[in-house]
Amino acid sequence: xxxxxxxxxxxxxxxxxxxxxxxxxxxxxxxxxxxxxxxxxxxxxxxxxxxxxxxxxxxxxxxxxxxxxxxxxxxxxxxxxxxxxxxxxxxxxxxxxxxxxxxxxxxxx
Numbered sequence: 345x346x347x348x349x350x351x352x353x354x355x356x357x358x359x360x361x362x363x364x365x366x367x368x369x370x371x372x373x374x375x376x377x378x379x380x381x382x383x384x385x386x387x388x389x390x391x392x393x394x395x396x397x398x399x400x401x402x403x404x405x406x407x408x409x410x411x412x413x414x415x416x417x418x419x420x421x422x423x424x425x426x427x428x429x430x431x432x433x434x435x436x437x438x439x440x441x442x443x444x445x446x447x448x449x450x451x452x453x
Contacts, residue, residue: 352430393424397418
């Protein structure tokens with residue numbers, strides 16, 4: 345898992361840059377919370393879909409039926425969930441950095 349985490353760090357930085365260029369700074373902690381919550385809800389939806397098709401796959405396994413399409417769908421929804429969780433991390437890190445900037449500004453005044 346650590347290797348995957350290390351590979352995700354450049355993706356996270358890229359997403360932070362992209363999101364900041366498109367949306368600018370987060371306007372408040374309330375906005376940060378709302379955006380994180382929205383992304384997390386989207387991740388949950390993809391996770392729920394993954395679980396649904398995993399259960400369908402298990403039914404096929406027990407009945408000794410072909411389940412290739414279920415596996416393709418599981419993969420797609422798991423990847424969507426991972427992408428949404430990257431967005432959760434992106435917004436959380438943007439908010440953390442902004443809070444750090446504000447704390448530093450307050451300490452300098």
